[in-house]
Amino acid sequence: MSKDFTLYYNPITVNSIKVMLLCNALKIVPEYKNIELQKGEHKSASFLQLNPDGRVPVLIDGGFVLNESAAILQYLAHKYQSTLWPNELEHQAQVLKWLFWQGNEWNKVVGAYAHHQVVLPHWRNSQPESFSAQHLAKFKQVMSTFNRALNGKEYLVGNHLTIADISIGSYLIFADEANMPLDKYQHVRRWLENLQVTPWWQETQAQLLKTLIVKL
Template sequence: MIKIFGSPQSSSGRCYWCLEEVGANYEAQAISFKDKEHKSESFLKINPNGKVPALIDGDLVLSESMAINFYLAEKYKPELLGNSIEDKAKVRQWSFWAIADLQPPIINIFIQKNFVPDEHRDQSSIEKSEKKLPPMLESLNQQLKGNNFLVGNKFSLADLNVNSVVSICIPINYDLSEYKNVVKWLETISQRPAFQKYISLN
């Protein structure tokens, strides 16, 4: 059976959601940051970078949430990757954009607001990150104009991967209301049974 390491509230969350979308049986293994389990000898054998998520499926030991999600889709539900070469390329484009460009400023705000004590919080770094978001959210909003989904007008791994980053705007209190198509897309996707199941794990 597939084994997934890390809690649904961490970067592993998008992999739990993907596991639910592909309908795979899996076993969850919590990793306690408090007890430094992610830096333990046994976990470093699974991911030498000492980070979650990690996944074991048979002989495969894999880390990096996006790589895990592409693997799960390809093996268990390939239609999530798009039907044509062009759609497959777009699924990768949106996924890589989410992890490389959109996620860093959002995560910086999340860390500053949730993990940095008041006296050490770097307000200028929060503001710098906040300034980076409008053009990216607007490009997403434009892509969703007249489209329910990002690629090929059907739910794909691009929606899952990008949504898993955009939805961090909610706990950081970043106002998305001017991005009406994005808000509608978040709402539509939140109705998916696999999403609901993943949220119930939190």
């Protein structure tokens, strides 16, 4: 395990999970350093020197420090010359489009669903929170859009897996625990099942289960 390759993360946060999934897909073994958010370690002076925003994940590769999960995904996929970051300019643009869409639409709705159903109950040792009718309507809208985009496609971009699939898929790694209503979205379920059977997805889930106690 190289001291020059370190990932500061927290396994309950989806942005950390994205990078964990990619590391396992690329068979990268960084030195993982768990930042205990509940203890305020992300606000410590030493961590704020790495990321003034005080957020995980943060990647250290030699003397290079990088935060923001999307940037880390692109950096690692490109560095290791993986097709997860495609060579074709048009496909690169499509990957970026999905990453931007994720930040603007998917994260606000699907990310919030998992956060309130799994993350907060885990941190607070409490019951999952209910959602407003407005939030559920937005969930249906965003999921319907994504379902249409996957119609007739195995992956989001081209005919192979990219960091767009990994990044967006990471929000669904706790779909079962969150009781996420996916029954009506057959293309999303098919796409997700393709991810769930991969060794790197299963390895990441095993890592998470070692760290977390998810209350069903």
